[in-house]
Amino acid sequence: MNKTKMRALLFLVIGLLVVLSACNGGSxxxxxxxxxxxxxxxxxxxKxxxxxxxxxxxxxxxFQEGFGDAADGVQDGNIDVSIGILGLPAGSIESLQASSKDVKMLxxxxxxxKYIEENSGYRRLTIPKDTYDFLTEDVETVTAYAVLMGNTDTIDEELGYQLAKIMVENASENTHDQAKQMTLENALRGAEGLLIHPGAKKYYEEQGxxxxxxxxxxxxxESDRKTEFILGTGSQGGTYYPLGxxxxxxxxxxxxxxxxTNTETGAxxxxLASIRDGNMDLGMAVHVPAGQALKGEADFKDNEVKNAAFIGHIYPEVIQIITREKTKIESLDDLK
Structure with missing residues (x-):
């Protein structure tokens, strides 16, 4: 074989390796x-x-980024799978489907x-197939609850009462899809094991x-209440930021x-850490890490949050795992 043919063959082999590598998600x-x-x-x-x-x-x-940026990566083909904690339905997933036309939920x-339930506060949830127009069958996943936590150093009893009351009684003014979950019936979801703010307790007990x-x-x-308060939410592409x-x-x-004032955060x-450190007055959080924060566990080991209390339930937090049909990924087993 002459040098020209050998060189051509070499380039062909390299090209095939590059293609195979790309199809398998990279290096x-x-x-x-x-x-x-x-x-x-x-x-x-x-994890x-x-x-x-x-x-x-x-x-x-x-890839460690907010769900909005991650969804963009899925659309561009730079990310194979994105895991998010989102409300149902999630607008960012609907937008991704509108642009890509081939979203798959795992x-x-x-x-x-069973493993997740044994090692966390998450519990099984079935996402009905009519939740998204691209689903052809129900999806099995796990869920927790988004809750509002208040800083006990800055949220006095009367203010806690008003925050809880308005969350429930004026939820109809909120145009976000998840606002319909802020009802009296749901008000204490996710509160198990958490300290409750006395103002919120007073309101809920008044309601029976x-x-x-x-x-x-x-x-x-209340006598020395400040006027400016910070609400920690999440990334702009998620649910917390617009809802908050x-x-x-x-x-x-x-x-x-x-x-x-709501501010974009890592959620x-x-x-919870910002409330602990005195840099935040209100924070949206999944109830699982909220419990860990108060007990000094997991991310808060030896550095617990002593000044946070439950004010109210916001909406169910559902784990949603997405990919695209073109990845040929049928389950998380395919990631091994």
């Missing part, structure tokens, strides 16, 4: 998986889910769900609910003398 056949921002509950539960399938950190290419196996939670002690006092923005607007409308873990 070494590893898949590109978006697991959420560092110091977020999405990041924590993503737990992957561990349930025997997939460790070094087994995949890790179910968790019974064995994986039974509140068994231990009541938080406050250092905040509307919640803040409604509080500002109905509570005299205060201004609540649950960052919000």
């Amino acid at each position: 070494g056949g590893k898949k590109n998986i978006a697991i959420g921002p560092p110091a977020s509950e999405t990041n924590n539960v993503s 737990l889910i992957l561990k349930a399938y025997g997939i460790e950190d070094g087994d995949y290419n890790k 179910s968790l196996s019974d064995e994986a769900i 609910l039974t509140v068994d939670n231990e009541v938080a002690e406050l250092t905040a006092n 923005g509307e919640m803040a607007t409604i509080w500002n409308k109905h509570i005299d003398g205060i201004n609540v 649950s873990v960052e919000n």
Whole structure:
């Protein structure tokens, strides 16, 4: 074989290797998986889910970004699988389907769900196939609850009462899809094991609910209440940020003398840590890390949050794992 033919053959082999590598998700056949921002509950539960399938950190290419950016990566083909904690239905997933036309949502196996339930506060949930127009069957996954936590050093009893009351009684003013979940019937979902703010407890008991939670002690006092408050939410591409923005607007409308500003964050873990450190007054969080924060567990080991209390339930937080049909990924087993 002459040098010209050998060179052509070499280029052909290299080209085939590049194509095969791309089809297998990059270098070494590893898949590109978006697991959420560092110091977020999405990041924590993503690792737990992957561990349930025997997939460790070094087994995949890790993308740590908010769900909005991750969805863009899925659309562009740079990310194979994205794991998110979102409401149902999630607007970002509907937008991705509108642009890509081939979104696939992955179910968790019974064995994986059992492992997750045994090692966290998440519980099984079935996503009905009519939730999204691209689903052809129900999807098995796990869920937790998004809750509002308040800083007991800055949210006094009367303000806690008003925040809880307006969350429930003025939820109809909120145009976000998940606002319909903020009802009196749902008000204590996710509160199990959490300290409750005395103002919120007072409101819920006035409405006839039974509140068994231990009541938080406050250092905040109405007489020296400040006027500017910070609400920690999440990434702009997720549910927390837009929903929290509307919640803040409604509080500002109905509570005299205060201004609540929502801010983009890494979500649950960052919000809870910011409350602990005195940099935040209100924070949206999954109830699982909220419990860990108060007990000094997981991300909060030896650094618990002593000044946070439950104010109210926001909406169910559902794990949703998406890919595209063109990846040929049928389940998380295919990521091994």
